[in-house]
Amino acid sequence: MQAVTRVEGRAYPWGAKNIDTDIIIPAHWLKTVSREGLGRGAFESVRAEPGNLFDDPRYAGSPILIAGENFGCGSSREHAAWAMADMGIRAVIAPSFSDIYSGNAFKNGIVTVELPQAAIDRLVEVARTDAITIDLETMTVTTAFQDRYEFTMDPFRRQCLMQGLDEIGMTLAKDTAISNYESMVAAKRPWIKRESGDAGLAVTGIGRT
Known part of the structure; x- marks a missing residue:
């Protein structure tokens, strides 16, 4: 797992609520046990819509996704985290996450940040034009407009992410x-x-x- 102390860059200003794992990666992509190439199937149904933000060149390669509450609900498929990591997403900011998705994201080096809805609304607005920074050392989300939001995270998960160690790697250390x-x-x-x-x-x- 790649170590991460900061995720900085443009973000997909989505904000959609109750996004389940079938939307993140449809079931017909689950035939593979490889993590490579799953990014092509990520958010397939959303990408089928003309003018969708995932294919908008302004956000191409964005390392951050801003979503609504209950992100990652539905089935427990780890492929959802694999697909997002394969498309280059290294962090998701939302008011709340499914526990299973949050665990799978952590094990695949994806930072999950919980912030109040008011902060999400503001970050969606900023993300349409400017970059966002997530800092695990200071535990903050900041923007170029002096927005600053503090968040919390399980200390063990934070340590693992910053050292680039999953649970097995922590044991081997x-x-x-x-x-x-x-x-x-x-x-x-x-x-x-x-x-x-x-x-x-x-x-x-x-x-x-």
Whole structure:
């Protein structure tokens, strides 16, 4: 996972409410287990409409999406986060998120920022012409017009995002401490390793005389 401390740039000024995962990535795109190329299917039904903002050259490649409340509701498909990441979105700002989508977004390095509706309305307005900055160090969303909105985030998720570590990566980062602990246990309680080995022999020896 790529480390992220700041996401800055143009944003898709969408603001739509109750966007479910089927709108983010339709079911017929779920046949693949690869994350690559899913961006082509992201928001497919919205992109089918003439003049949609996702194909508007003014917002091409925008790293931020501004949405309405209950973003990512519906099914638990992780493909929704994969598709958004593949199209270059690194952060979503909304009043609220589905818990499952928020978790999937985090695991794929997408920052989810919750702000009140009044702040969303203002950011949608700013995004039509200017860039927006999300800073995980200061926990703020700012604009060139001196707008400044503070947000909160689970400290563990914030640390993982800033270090570029998912939950598995965070565990692997403690590999030395884990190895040292296992060595200490093996020295102090050698019977544990012996019993574990005997259990393995018992399993592999089923059916033997």
